Amino acid sequence: MTTKVTMTINGKPVTEEVPLRATLVDFVRDQAGLTGSHVGCTFEGRCGACTMIVDGHSVKSCLMFAVQADGADVRTVEGLASPVDTVMHPIQEAFWEKHGLQCGFCTPGMVMSAYELLKNEANPTEEQIRAALVGNLCRCTGYQHIVESVQLAAERLREMSTEQRMSCFPS
Amino acid sequence: MYAVEPREYLAPVTLDDALSAIAGSDRVNGSTLGVLAGGQSLVPLLRSRQHKVDILVDLNRIAELGGIEPAPDAQDRSLRLGAMVRYRELADSSDVRERFTALSDAALSVGDVQVRNRGTLGGSLAFADTTADVPAAVAALRGDVILASRDRRRRMPVDDFIRSARITALEPGELIAEVLLPEPTARSGSAYTKFGITTNGRPVVGVAAAVALDDAGTCMDASVVVSGLRTGPWRATTAQARLVGGRLDPEAVARIAQAAAAEAPVHTDLRGSAEYRRALIATYLRRAVLSAAVRASGGGK
Numbered sequence: 134m135t136t137k138v139t140m141t142i143n144g145k146p147v148t149e150e151v152p153l154r155a156t157l158v159d160f161v162r163d164q165a166g167l168t169g170s171h172v173g174c175t176f177e178g179r180c181g182a183c184t185m186i187v188d189g190h191s192v193k194s195c196l197m198f199a200v201q202a203d204g205a206d207v208r209t210v211e212g213l214a215s216p217v218d219t220v221m222h223p224i225q226e227a228f229w230e231k232h233g234l235q236c237g238f239c240t241p242g243m244v245m246s247a248y249e250l251l252k253n254e255a256n257p258t259e260e261q262i263r264a265a266l267v268g269n270l271c272r273c274t275g276y277q278h279i280v281e282s283v284q285l286a287a288e289r290l291r292e293m294s295t296e297q298r299m300s301c302f303p304s
Numbered sequence: 305m306y307a308v309e310p311r312e313y314l315a316p317v318t319l320d321d322a323l324s325a326i327a328g329s330d331r332v333n334g335s336t337l338g339v340l341a342g343g344q345s346l347v348p349l350l351r352s353r354q355h356k357v358d359i360l361v362d363l364n365r366i367a368e369l370g371g372i373e374p375a376p377d378a379q380d381r382s383l384r385l386g387a388m389v390r391y392r393e394l395a396d397s398s399d400v401r402e403r404f405t406a407l408s409d410a411a412l413s414v415g416d417v418q419v420r421n422r423g424t425l426g427g428s429l430a431f432a433d434t435t436a437d438v439p440a441a442v443a444a445l446r447g448d449v450i451l452a453s454r455d456r457r458r459r460m461p462v463d464d465f466i467r468s469a470r471i472t473a474l475e476p477g478e479l480i481a482e483v484l485l486p487e488p489t490a491r492s493g494s495a496y497t498k499f500g501i502t503t504n505g506r507p508v509v510g511v512a513a514a515v516a517l518d519d520a521g522t523c524m525d526a527s528v529v530v531s532g533l534r535t536g537p538w539r540a541t542t543a544q545a546r547l548v549g550g551r552l553d554p555e556a557v558a559r560i561a562q563a564a565a566a567e568a569p570v571h572t573d574l575r576g577s578a579e580y581r582r583a584l585i586a587t588y589l590r591r592a593v594l595s596a597a598v599r600a601s602g603g604g605k
């Protein structure tokens with residue numbers, strides 16, 4: 134059985150018929166065509182690669198059915214770079230500069246968890262950064278470069294004007 | 305993996321509608337009805353097909369199941385928490401943090417940010433997993449649950465609500481509507497502390513403790529509940545009795561914790577042996593009680 138679902142993904146409205154059993158990440162990848170969010174652990178909610186922001190809070194989108202997101206505001210990793218000039222988000226820039234990834238599989242989730250942290254906490258300690266990333270597994274980096282990436286992103290965001298900074302966190 | 309496709313998905317916006325939806329007799333027999341709260345336990349079970357449902361009733365759009373505020377009945381000096389209050393809200397609430405600290409400790413110790421953004425108080429109680437953190441904290445704070453069905457509401461202590469691991473007093477057609485936590489007396493404090501194999505992992509053993517002191521620092525009331533055991537939340541009644549009437553100095557509390565560990569109904573599984581659990585209880589029960597005592601005397605948070 135399918136049902137019609139409408140949600141806003143990265144600022145754009147999307148309406149599709151979805152099976153009831155489709156999870157949000159299934160919907161975003163297979164129906165909305167945004168394959169940036171990854172599925173690592175398949176059903177356990179452990180790996181965090183599918184992390185996205187739903188109505189202002191980070192969630193594991195494999196632990197939520199697409200029908201539950203009807204009417205929701207969803208932001209994925211594709212919604213971070215500027216839609217106008219494709220300039221990367223400060224968090225993405227920092228991951229690039231600090232080598233916060235190797236294979237890159239976990240990166241969309243890492244970046245969205247960093248987004249959730251930095252939206253609420255301008256000057257996080259290393260301990261806070263590590264605590265914010267507990268739900269995201271990385272099998273390559275050993276996490277150190279990821280932590281440094283988030284630290285650099287936080288620093289860059291702090292240097293911005295309030296208005297610029299706000300524009301980096303639309304959801 | 306995909307869950308087995310449900311036949312129907314209902315997302316009521318009022319509690320009455322939800323109760324009507326689950327009251328129909330054809331919908332409560334067997335495992336065909338699934339009540340979806342935060343989904344952090346149920347969705348993995350559905351997707352791994354350990355569980356399948358024909359009708360999924362989603363509680364996430366019911367505003368009256370949210371909220372943290374004084375109980376509407378002023379006679380009842382309690383804090384009312386809606387069943388759909390999320391772990392994040394428990395951790396962020398200054399009411400919970402200041403007066404029911406064991407519950408904010410427990411909520412903050414669950415999983416990770418994403419799980420805390422979705423998982424709910426009522427979901428944790430209704431699921432009553434052995435390795436849940438929140439039920440032990442609610443029990444230590446002597447919380448009550450309000451169970452609602454189409455025809456009645458009833459109230460019972462969490463101690464009676466959770467009968468054993470994954471077995472609760474919920475009857476067909478019933479939902480947890482809210483949790484009531486009695487306001488603590490002046491010099492009270494509580495704490496939850498646990499050992500998990502990974503950071504914020506499920507507890508091999510966790511301990512929630514709440515104490516009340518008199519002006520001289522003598523313990524007037526103690527409530528201690530252990531999580532991670534197969535019995536479900538286990539109340540350390542002997543330890544409670546021995547804590548009351550004494551001063552909560554580290555040596556005395558350590559002796560009481562040792563004795564509690566010796567009589568705890570521990571078990572062996574892949575995550576720890578029975579003896580290891582006893583050692584953990586001795587340590588974590590001591591820490592939880594001492595931390596609650598420090599908070600009761602106004603130190604730390």
